[in-house]
Amino acid sequence: MSNFHDFGLDxxxxxxxxxxxxxxxxxxxxxxxxQLLAGHDVIAQARTGSGKTAAFGLPMLELVKNGxxxxxxxxxxxxxxxxxxxTEALRSFSKGMKIRVVTIYGGSPYPPQxxxxxxxxxxxxxxxxxxxxxxxxGSLDLSQIEMxxxxxxxxxxxxxxxxxxxxxxxxxxxxxxxxxxxATMPDPIKRVSKRFLRDPVTLQIETAxxxxxxxxxxxxxxxHRRKLDALLRILQTDPGGxxxxxxxxxxxxxxxxxxLTSRGIAADAIHGDLNQAARERVIGRLRAxxxxxxxxxxxxxxxxxVTHLTRVINVDFPGDPETYVHRIGRxxxxxxxxxxxxxxxxxxxxKLRYLQKAIKFDIQEIFPPSNSExxxxxxxxLWADLEKVRSDENLDEVKxxxxxxxxxxxxxxxxxxxxxxxxxxxxxxxxLNPGPDAPRSRGPRRDNAxxxxxxxxxxxxxxxxxxxxxxxxxxxxxxxxxxxxxxxGISGTEIGRISLFDKKAFVGLSRDLAERILDDxxxxxxxxxxxxxxxxxxxGDSGGKWKKSRPGFRKKGGSGYPRKRKTKx
Numbered sequence: 001m002s003n004f005h006d007f008g009l010d011x012x013x014x015x016x017x018x019x020x021x022x023x024x025x026x027x028x029x030x031x032x033x034x035q036l037l038a039g040h041d042v043i044a045q046a047r048t049g050s051g052k053t054a055a056f057g058l059p060m061l062e063l064v065k066n067g068x069x070x071x072x073x074x075x076x077x078x079x080x081x082x083x084x085x086x087t088e089a090l091r092s093f094s095k096g097m098k099i100r101v102v103t104i105y106g107g108s109p110y111p112p113q114x115x116x117x118x119x120x121x122x123x124x125x126x127x128x129x130x131x132x133x134x135x136x137x138g139s140l141d142l143s144q145i146e147m148x149x150x151x152x153x154x155x156x157x158x159x160x161x162x163x164x165x166x167x168x169x170x171x172x173x174x175x176x177x178x179x180x181x182x183a184t185m186p187d188p189i190k191r192v193s194k195r196f197l198r199d200p201v202t203l204q205i206e207t208a209x210x211x212x213x214x215x216x217x218x219x220x221x222x223x224h225r226r227k228l229d230a231l232l233r234i235l236q237t238d239p240g241g242x243x244x245x246x247x248x249x250x251x252x253x254x255x256x257x258x259x260l261t262s263r264g265i266a267a268d269a270i271h272g273d274l275n276q277a278a279r280e281r282v283i284g285r286l287r288a289x290x291x292x293x294x295x296x297x298x299x300x301x302x303x304x305x306v307t308h309l310t311r312v313i314n315v316d317f318p319g320d321p322e323t324y325v326h327r328i329g330r331x332x333x334x335x336x337x338x339x340x341x342x343x344x345x346x347x348x349x350x351k352l353r354y355l356q357k358a359i360k361f362d363i364q365e366i367f368p369p370s371n372s373e374x375x376x377x378x379x380x381x382l383w384a385d386l387e388k389v390r391s392d393e394n395l396d397e398v399k400x401x402x403x404x405x406x407x408x409x410x411x412x413x414x415x416x417x418x419x420x421x422x423x424x425x426x427x428x429x430x431x432l433n434p435g436p437d438a439p440r441s442r443g444p445r446r447d448n449a450x451x452x453x454x455x456x457x458x459x460x461x462x463x464x465x466x467x468x469x470x471x472x473x474x475x476x477x478x479x480x481x482x483x484x485x486x487x488x489g490i491s492g493t494e495i496g497r498i499s500l501f502d503k504k505a506f507v508g509l510s511r512d513l514a515e516r517i518l519d520d521x522x523x524x525x526x527x528x529x530x531x532x533x534x535x536x537x538x539x540g541d542s543g544g545k546w547k548k549s550r551p552g553f554r555k556k557g558g559s560g561y562p563r564k565r566k567t568k569x
Contacts, residue, residue: 042180079159102125104116220341249523318355
């Protein structure tokens with residue numbers, strides 16, 4: 001079944017869908033729509049961008065086609081952006097029909113939402129927190145809900161919305177239909193489905209592996225301190241299309257955006273500190289193609305749907321395979337082509353191997369373009385633009401003006417042409433004569449060097465790393481060792497004395513190892529928290545020289561130092 005006429009939908013819905021340019025149903029639509037129209041509960045595993053909004057939206061609109069003052073359909077989405085997109089799609093599908101769709105989400109004032117709900121709504125689309133707020137206020141009545149859709153269930157779980165989702169499910173009437181959509185199926189989501197869905201039809205439309213194998217995927221090994229340079233080279237090599245860049249933190253977003261804009265690249269950022277109006281302005285610029293690069297955190301990008309995104313770049317390695325799947329799924333939407341590039345520090349190569357095994361996909365290694373390669377690519381692109389103008393445009397007036405200039409100034413046309421090209425070179429940041437290329441070494445990695453002898457305590461405790469977390473953050477010495485071993489890829493025998501205080505901690509390391517960690521990992525994840533790393537200040541006032549801690553004494557509130565024994569007089 002591939003034609004929308006075959007589903008038996010209301011003619012008004014079919015006409016609206018055809019007017020929107022939908023010719024044939026996608027796989028998720030072909031499998032899901034008949035099951036929902038037949039009244040079954042459905043679990044559909046499908047990637048973002050596969051057409052799932054129409055898959056649940058059309059059956060829901062069919063259900064409420066005669067209108068209603070009370071909500072009969074409810075869609076729960078993880079982010080306000082996704083809620084707004086679902087609302088826009090439902091309204092476009094039901095254009096000309098007496099169906100009112102209301103959106104309720106956090107970050108916007110209550111009065112307009114309260115008024116919209118009082119005026120009556122056939123379908124409500126909302127985010128978990130705001131839906132619960134309206135339930136508690138009594139402004140949202142779910143007693144007549146006939147169909148409930150949980151969209152991007154795994155995103156709900158990752159954002160900490162599992163309990164609010166269960167709260168909403170418990171508020172639904174017993175006689176209701178549920179459709180659950182998710183790109184991946186973590187165990188907590190399976191437990192929710194088992195508890196609330198009745199004899200669901202499970203549609204394994206796309207597994208986690210299938211949700212990424214339609215995207216070209218690459219990785220490159222680069223130290224943390226060289227990431228911005230590698231990013232600039234990638235963007236300069238292929239400036240076409242729109243690029244979404246993922247950074248782990250708000251600070252990382254700001255640093256990447258500032259680094260790009262300072263070099264003439266039209267970039268902006270979205271993160272948790274932006275209010276809704278500012279977010280919508282940035283995304284609006286991206287959709288209007290006035291912005292070529294968007295830098296985002298995982299939370300800020302959820303629900304983002306921009307059809308012309310051709311590339312996703314992970315500046316910071318994703319925390320787990322599900323995050324990777326959702327990140328790169330922002331490109332290659334609705335059958336379009338897309339590319340994903342992930343930067344991997346030397347210590348993260350192990351994580352990459354685990355990721356490839358989890359998604360069952362062999363990600364290809366690439367290298368940032370060298371100086372000479374970048375210059376060649378940019379020169380070719382410039383020449384192609386010049387050649388296109390020469391062949392497509394009428395240049396007679398320009399040629400006449402050049403003749404006048406030659407007569408008036410005596411300047412040769414080739415000198416004028418060189419000056420014009422130089423202006424373009426300056427505008428595009430092209431280097432016609434790049435410096436020598438650094439050799440690409442495939443020799444042993446520093447992180448694979450043999451560990452230092454455990455007994456060399458003086459060497460291991462040469463310097464100390466400062467961590468802005470301590471006992472009050474629930475951190476133990478074993479957590480610090482585990483984070484350094486798993487995240488930074490160093491051996492436990494290379495870690496020296498750990499001094500743990502209430503709100504801070506110190507870790508003894510050799511100087512070169514400490515400097516390498518700071519280069520690659522200025523932020524470390526310990527017990528789910530982002531911990532800033534820095535080099536501890538030298539003890540004492542010996543002109544900046546490092547002093548060993550005096551054995552036999554213990555820092556106040558610390559651990560790891562023997563107390564000085566008291567002697568009887």
